[in-house]
Amino acid sequence: MIDALISNLQARDAISVEEEQITRSLFKQEVRFSAGEDVVRQGSRPGISTLLLNGLAARYKLLEDGKRQITGLHIGGDFVDLHAFLLKHMDHGVLALTDCEVMVAPHRSLQTVTESQPHLTRMFWLLTLIDGSIHREWITAMGRREVKAHMAHLICEMFYRYRAVGLAQGTTFRFPITQATLADVLGVSTVHVNKTLQALRADNFVIWRDGVIQISNLEELEQLAQFDPTYLHFNREPR
Amino acid sequence: MIDALISNLQARDAISVEEEQITRSLFKQEVRFSAGEDVVRQGSRPGISTLLLNGLAARYKLLEDGKRQITGLHIGGDFVDLHAFLLKHMDHGVLALTDCEVMVAPHRSLQTVTESQPHLTRMFWLLTLIDGSIHREWITAMGRREVKAHMAHLICEMFYRYRAVGLAQGTTFRFPITQATLADVLGVSTVHVNKTLQALRADNFVIWRDGVIQISNLEELEQLAQFDPTYLHFNREPR
DNA sequence: CGTATATTTGAACCTCCTCAATAGCTGTGG
DNA sequence: CCACAGCTATTGAGGAGGTTCAAATATACG
Numbered sequence: 001m002i003d004a005l006i007s008n009l010q011a012r013d014a015i016s017v018e019e020e021q022i023t024r025s026l027f028k029q030e031v032r033f034s035a036g037e038d039v040v041r042q043g044s045r046p047g048i049s050t051l052l053l054n055g056l057a058a059r060y061k062l063l064e065d066g067k068r069q070i071t072g073l074h075i076g077g078d079f080v081d082l083h084a085f086l087l088k089h090m091d092h093g094v095l096a097l098t099d100c101e102v103m104v105a106p107h108r109s110l111q112t113v114t115e116s117q118p119h120l121t122r123m124f125w126l127l128t129l130i131d132g133s134i135h136r137e138w139i140t141a142m143g144r145r146e147v148k149a150h151m152a153h154l155i156c157e158m159f160y161r162y163r164a165v166g167l168a169q170g171t172t173f174r175f176p177i178t179q180a181t182l183a184d185v186l187g188v189s190t191v192h193v194n195k196t197l198q199a200l201r202a203d204n205f206v207i208w209r210d211g212v213i214q215i216s217n218l219e220e221l222e223q224l225a226q227f228d229p230t231y232l233h234f235n236r237e238p239r
Numbered sequence: 240m241i242d243a244l245i246s247n248l249q250a251r252d253a254i255s256v257e258e259e260q261i262t263r264s265l266f267k268q269e270v271r272f273s274a275g276e277d278v279v280r281q282g283s284r285p286g287i288s289t290l291l292l293n294g295l296a297a298r299y300k301l302l303e304d305g306k307r308q309i310t311g312l313h314i315g316g317d318f319v320d321l322h323a324f325l326l327k328h329m330d331h332g333v334l335a336l337t338d339c340e341v342m343v344a345p346h347r348s349l350q351t352v353t354e355s356q357p358h359l360t361r362m363f364w365l366l367t368l369i370d371g372s373i374h375r376e377w378i379t380a381m382g383r384r385e386v387k388a389h390m391a392h393l394i395c396e397m398f399y400r401y402r403a404v405g406l407a408q409g410t411t412f413r414f415p416i417t418q419a420t421l422a423d424v425l426g427v428s429t430v431h432v433n434k435t436l437q438a439l440r441a442d443n444f445v446i447w448r449d450g451v452i453q454i455s456n457l458e459e460l461e462q463l464a465q466f467d468p469t470y471l472h473f474n475r476e477p478r
Numbered sequence: 479c480g481t482a483t484a485t486t487t488g489a490a491c492c493t494c495c496t497c498a499a500t501a502g503c504t505g506t507g508g
Numbered sequence: 509c510c511a512c513a514g515c516t517a518t519t520g521a522g523g524a525g526g527t528t529c530a531a532a533t534a535t536a537c538g
Contacts, residue, residue: 386525427527431527
């Protein structure tokens with residue numbers, strides 16, 4: 001199931017057979033986390049980086065007053081804490097929102113890649129740059145979109161990302177997140193998430209039940225969200 | 240004045256004399272931008288990356304409805320659009336907030352670095368990862384801090400960053416940003432920026448006049464902001 | 479000295495929050 | 509098989525934080 005990572009790479013540039021093999025060989029033992037468990041702890045210094053095979057995970061920061069903000073969502077095929085390879089210190093945590101299967105790559109293996117595989121190194125670098133690009137879009141959504149448009153934007157983003165790894169059927173995809181968690185993504189209260197969600201349903205933008213989202217009209221939803229998928233950089237070109 | 244970039248690198252790991260020379264040789268012609276000019280245009284595909292020598296610049300996104308969100312601030316020594324080297328397409332613009340001097344590095348030179356200088360490559364990668372780390376902190380501030388604390392947090396961050404490149408005298412530093420621009424950083428209205436700033440002044444946290452900030456009591460300001468400089472990764476270690 | 483830019487102020491309004499209670503769902507043990 | 513616990517979703521009401529609009533007041537510049 002490292003295939004999803006390969007898909008994510010192939011979606012951005014051609015990956016040679018050798019590079020694919022090297023990438024696959026990076027990951028050793030498989031580990032499972034239950035929903036609610038920390039995959040990576042805030043403040044730790046991991047010697048490994050984590051590839052999410054399946055499940056939903058969140059990067060988050062805790063404030064002293066107990067508030068939580070989720071700064072990123074990750075699905076199968078995401079190299080969740082690749083950045084720890086160079087940052088060394090985790091300034092945030094990674095939480096399993098559902099049961100998760102992951103595989104881990106020792107940092108010394110990644111080091112070897114950087115010493116001998118320039119193109120693959122650039123591709124890994126690229127993955128972290130796309131994370132950054134998503135961060136910028138989220139900042140924009142938090143600062144300058146009202147909550148309804150922000151939520152619509154998030155739905156669009158997750159749809160494109162799930163589809164890219166083959167986890168969407170038409171415009172339907174599984175996105176098992178609770179409203180309380182969603183509140184920590186959007187930076188608003190749970191109550192407001194609930195009411196906003198109802199507004200989206202009432203206007204027939206989405207059908208969202210039992211952790212499954214069905215986008216009724218993608219074009220209209222994108223318009224509401226002012227969504228432009230460019231920032232996900234799903235274009236294949238020499239990097 | 241590439242020194243500030245070297246400082247930024249040296250602050251995170253030892254850089255060899257050879258690496259320093261290679262880094263310096265990357266940058267060719269010097270270019271000047273006046274306040275208000277675009278350094279990099281949203282939607283463009285630059286063949287070069289830009290090092291800011293001095294001045295203040297902002298990354299920003301424009302929404303269709305005319306709203307603007309600033310997603311990052313950059314000062315002398317910041318490799319402003321290094322990420323364009325691999326992302327290729329600019330999903331946001333970079334704006335000179337004051338007159339700016341920059342130098343540019345052709346992407347093919349950066350390509351050469353990645354082919355032959357693994358450690359330097361990792362250091363450049365690291366710079367983009369620190370940008371990402373700052374993005375996460377901004378997301379958290381936007382989502383879970385009230386405006387007063389958010390503003391305090393930004394002041395703390397800019398102080399640490401200016402100090403790291405030798406541009407702070409004690410707790411005083413030049414930060415020539417208008418309140419309207421600050422509003423686009425914090426994601427609030429200009430009116431509210433003004434009132435929040437007055438509150439910070441009234442409580443004697445800062446003296447901010449003519450583009451110069453003097454932090455009256457850093458410790459108290461950091462407490463108000465719940466500021467922890469860890470995310471700036473100002474620690475020197477093997478990367 | 480007039481024009482443009484930046485800051486400051488006031489008032490009405492609205493988004494979103496907090497607090498608190500209700501209702502539905504799922505799994506577990508007696 | 510029911511009772512209960514625990515989690516998730518939903519609802520209502522009052523209140524705080526932040527917005528918008530509009531105008532007044534600096535401040536800078538040629």
